[in-house]
Amino acid sequence: MDKIEYRTLNDRAYDRIKDGLMAATFRPGQVLVIRNLAETYGVSTTPVREALQRLVAERLLVLLPNRSIAVPELEAAKYAEILRIRCELEGLAAELAAPRIGAAERHALDGIAAEIDAALLAHDHAAYRRLNQAFHFALYQEAGSPRLLQLIQDLWGQTGPYMNELFGEPAYEPRANEGHRAILAALAKGDPAGARAGVVADLTVAAGYLVPHLEALEALEPA
Numbered sequence: 001m002d003k004i005e006y007r008t009l010n011d012r013a014y015d016r017i018k019d020g021l022m023a024a025t026f027r028p029g030q031v032l033v034i035r036n037l038a039e040t041y042g043v044s045t046t047p048v049r050e051a052l053q054r055l056v057a058e059r060l061l062v063l064l065p066n067r068s069i070a071v072p073e074l075e076a077a078k079y080a081e082i083l084r085i086r087c088e089l090e091g092l093a094a095e096l097a098a099p100r101i102g103a104a105e106r107h108a109l110d111g112i113a114a115e116i117d118a119a120l121l122a123h124d125h126a127a128y129r130r131l132n133q134a135f136h137f138a139l140y141q142e143a144g145s146p147r148l149l150q151l152i153q154d155l156w157g158q159t160g161p162y163m164n165e166l167f168g169e170p171a172y173e174p175r176a177n178e179g180h181r182a183i184l185a186a187l188a189k190g191d192p193a194g195a196r197a198g199v200v201a202d203l204t205v206a207a208g209y210l211v212p213h214l215e216a217l218e219a220l221e222p223a
Contacts, residue, residue, distance in 0.1 A: 009047035016041055017051050021060055021071070022156040024129050024163040028074045032061070060157045071161050076214035079162055083207045086155050090136070090203065091196040093152060094183065096143035098192035106187050109138055113180045120176055125167050128176060135180055136199075165213055172209040179205060 017037065020026050032052060038045045052069045055061040062072050072078075101109075112135045119127035133156070140149055167173060179202020186194030 009043050010050050013037075013041060013043060013047040014051035014054055017048075017055060018060065018153075018157050021055075021158075022153065022160040023133055024160050026071045026161055027164050028071055028161045030161075031064070031068050031070045034069075055157075058154070058157075060154070072158075074162065074165070074214050074217060076211050076218060079159060079214060080207065080211055082155055082159050083203060083211075086152070086159070087200045087203055089148060089152050089155065090140065091200045093140040093143040093145065093148055094195040094199040095192040096145055096148075097139055097141075098187055098195040099190065100144060101139075101142050101187055105138070105142060106184065109135060109180075109187070110184055112138065113177060113184060116177045116180060120173055123173070129163050129166070132176075132180075139183065139195075139199075162210065162214070165217070166206060166210055168213040168217075169209040172206065175205055178202070 017032075026032065034045050034048050034052065037052075038048045041048065052061060056063050056069060061069050064070055112131055116128060116131045116135065119125075119131055137149075137153075140152055143149065179198055182201060183195055183198035186192075186198050
């Protein structure tokens with residue numbers, strides 16, 4: 001993990017921790033130790049503490065009764081609620097991006113999709129999560145809507161830790177790249193509605209496996 005440069009340490013610490021949430025670097029329920037994070041990023045504890053407090057205020061992290069700061073626990077209902085919002089916002093981003101994307105951008109996205117195929121073949125789920133995020137945000141970046149992109153990033157920050165459980169149902173793995181291929185097909189045809197539908201399908205198929213898995217985990221928790 002790269003060290004944070006000395007300039008704008010508070011914002012850089014915030015960005016790195018939020019990126020970690022989006023990328024499933026942190027697990028649901030994980031307590032974040034300020035000193036450990038400071039050592040990882042090569043900074044003092046102050047910018048890390050302030051970044052964590054900011055993320056608590058934004059509800060990406062939670063403050064525990066003992067004053068520790070942690071990643072929220074898994075909640076199937078919460079994930080399902082955020083999913084509905086993500087489908088609308090990410091679908092809109094894909095729809096806006098479709099007419100703006102040229103051959104070079106489509107080629108880059110196709111390359112990421114090929115890497116996803118290789119990661120799935122190797123059962124490398126960490127690589128899948130990284131590449132999946134890269135695919136989606138390369139697409140959404142082309143929407144030309146920075147405020148929409150910010151909203152999507154915030155929602156990914158809330159749901160990213162859940163992605164550690166995405167392959168809890170093995171049947172998902174063979175389908176994990178279907179949505180990306182559908183998006184690419186729509187982009188090749190210059191079909192904004194098809195790009196939106198591909199994103200929604202990608203998110204919905206994943207949730208169809210993830211939500212029942214989360215519910216099963218919740219059922220195992222002691223009352």
